[in-house]
Amino acid sequence: MxxxxxxxxxxxxxxxxxxxxxxxxxxxxxxxxxxxxxxxxxxxxxxxxxxxxxxxxxxxxxxxxxxxxxxxxxxxxxxxxxxxxxxxxxxxxxxxxxxxxxxxxxxxxxxxxxxxxxxxxxxxxxxxxxxxxxxxxxxxxxxxxxxxxxxxxxxxxxxxxxxxxxxxxxxxxxxxxxxxxxxxxxxxxxxxxxxxxxxxxxAEALHSLPETAGSYAGLQKSIQALEQAPTNVDLDDSNWMEEGIPLENWNRQKRRIHWDYELHPVEYDGVIWARKEIELPADWAGQDLILSLGKIDDYETTFFNGTEIGKTTQHTLAVRVYEIPGALSKAGKNLLAVKTFKIGWGGLIGPDKVMFLQRKGSEDKVPVGGEWLFRAAKLEFKMISPRLPxxxxxxxxxxxxxxxxxxxxxxxxxxxxxxxxxxxxxxxxxxxxxxxxxxxxxxxxxxxxxxxxxxxxxxxxxxxxxxxxxxxxxxxxxxxxxxxxxxxxxxxxxxxxxxxxxxxxxxxxxxxxxxxxxxPSGPLLREIQVENGKVRIFFNYGQGLKSNDGQPLRHFEIADKNRVFHPATAEISGESLLVYSSQVSKPAVIRYAWKDYLDNLNFSNETDLPASPFIADIPEKEYSHALRRPLTMFPI
The missing domain is CATH 3.40.50.1110 (SGNH hydrolase)
Known part of the structure; x- marks a missing residue:
């Protein structure tokens, strides 16, 4: 046919x-x-x-x-x-x-x-x-x-x-x-x-939306930067661990981020050096030291005052800790230099709080986080950054x-x-x-x-x-x-x-x-009503609301118009909750599970699917929060 x-x-x-x-x-x-x-x-x-x-x-x-x-x-x-x-x-x-x-x-x-x-x-x-x-x-x-x-x-x-x-x-x-x-x-x-x-x-969607207008403008700048980005770099870095070399072509890194972000909008593999001058007290001169550099991605060779003190030869995200013999330490300025081998993201990623020099056998520490200088010695082009809009x-x-x-x-x-x-x-x-x-x-x-x-x-x-x-x-x-x-x-x-x-x-x-x-889902906020200073919440997919562990429901909070939140009691009432706090007589805002991480969530429906976190303003008389109502503002 x-x-x-x-x-x-x-x-x-x-x-x-x-x-x-x-x-x-x-x-x-x-x-x-x-x-x-x-x-x-x-x-x-x-x-x-x-x-x-x-x-x-x-x-x-x-x-x-x-x-x-x-x-x-x-x-x-x-x-x-x-x-x-x-x-x-x-x-x-x-x-x-x-x-x-x-x-x-x-x-x-x-x-x-x-x-x-x-x-x-x-x-x-x-x-x-x-x-x-x-x-x-x-x-x-x-x-x-x-x-x-x-x-x-x-x-x-x-x-x-x-x-x-x-x-x-x-x-x-x-x-x-x-x-x-x-x-x-x-x-x-x-x-x-x-x-x-x-x-x-x-690009059409990005350009049309006020929220992404900045991203679109950033894209145009990145396109200009791409025109100036090198395809490859191959420099002689045999003395980059030494003091006294010219530094006018080195860049500043003020926080711990991967090299890919510094090299944006192009991604490379290669060799990137980082160096930092450290001021040591006079009584540290000649003392054995311990250096903690935090995590480094991928592998590296580390130098102190021009001498190699340690290295890794394969990919690892382990915290680097090396011993520095007293013969290398001196009062005043000392130089840390790290030759990183970048395959993927790469970089000194810290965090700063675990980056320090410590006098061996003592609790005394000198921080080595914060601002570092960096420069690429060898770069091989991989691709335009996928993180560009x-x-x-x-x-x-x-x-x-x-x-x-x-x-x-x-x-x-x-x-x-x-x-x-x-x-x-x-x-x-x-x-x-x-x-x-x-x-x-x-x-x-x-x-x-x-x-x-x-x-x-x-x-x-x-x-x-x-x-x-x-x-x-x-x-x-x-x-x-x-x-x-x-x-x-x-x-x-x-x-x-x-x-x-x-x-x-x-x-x-x-x-x-x-x-x-x-x-298909755990409880999803649908509607809020105020009843004599208490808040009644109705949910979509609220069949069989329950506490998973038999304990009182946790992580509900209420605030008045001053937006100071207080822990709240949440009681199950059929397919709704009644939420209140003795510290808040006129609730203005209610929220649930408002944290980046919680390990003891216990509010779900009969399927054991968890309730979604939420936050909602409550007008003085009554508040109805339907899912299909357009909402653009976020109470914080």
Missing amino acids: TFLLFLLATACCLSSLHALELSGLYADNMVLQAGRSLKIQGKSAPDETVQIEIDGNVFSGKAAANGCWMIELPPQAPGGPHVFKIAAASGSKIFHNVLFGEVWLASGQSNMNMALQHTDQADAEIRIAEDPDLRIFRVGLKTSATPVSDVHGRWVAATPETAKGVSAVAWYFAKELRQELKVPVGIITASHGGTAAESWMS TRLYNGMIAPLRQYPIRGVIWYQGEANAQPENAKKYRNTFAALIEDWRRAFDQETMPFYYVQLAGFKTNLGNGWPLLREAQRRTLEIPNTGMASAFDIGDPKDIHPGNKREVGRRLALWPLVNEYGHNKI
């Missing part, structure tokens, strides 16, 4: 020289989205007929004058395998072992990027990671100044070998869908660590636009969690979601994301504000949030329990897209 379907004569970016071309996502072992019409796009010779054949059914279209073509296929049932053929006079392609199923894109920063092999119970999970109907496509790291049209990679079926390096969150999400739906699942991963939301937005959207998301997907899962926010940026994140994140929905031509494309896990930071209100921005993003239709606050790690920004994160994310599409009878 032959169907003649329409062609959309739109601009396409594949750079065909009159040869048949498609995105690299179209390949052997691919999973195509089932149950909905599919717009298959490509490029060929101008004005020629293009045909797609699946199981004897032929779908035809004609290329436009610019060679672009798009053929719309009718919805296909889940299953396979199929042979997928595309033919034109200018060429043909045949893809084998093709499945129709559910296709999701997984993106974000390092917690999405974290490989299965580095997570809790990884060995046991990898051993059983054999599923021919779960397919993975990993988008490689690519930055670009402009949107690119093609992507390189390959679809692979899940095996212990292919699964171990895949995003753990994406893996457990896809596995949950496979178990629940019993249909093929394809997961496309496109993520990179340490990246802010602005890196994943188009738009660069990852252009290089890793734009080329996916031609491939039909069901929706997106997202784990990001840590890089936006400085307090001032966190206050803007609600609108920034909303713009990103709208940007991607426009790019994939799906006005209500499902977009499900993770609320930041617990982690002890030095960012004040930054992480609570970011979580609040994430909660308020639920105002956008067809979004959902999986809170990970309760499964964090106070000392590790990359907590290991990604199984539960993936499971919680999967609950949202199982309910919204696939009609399963489940509760």
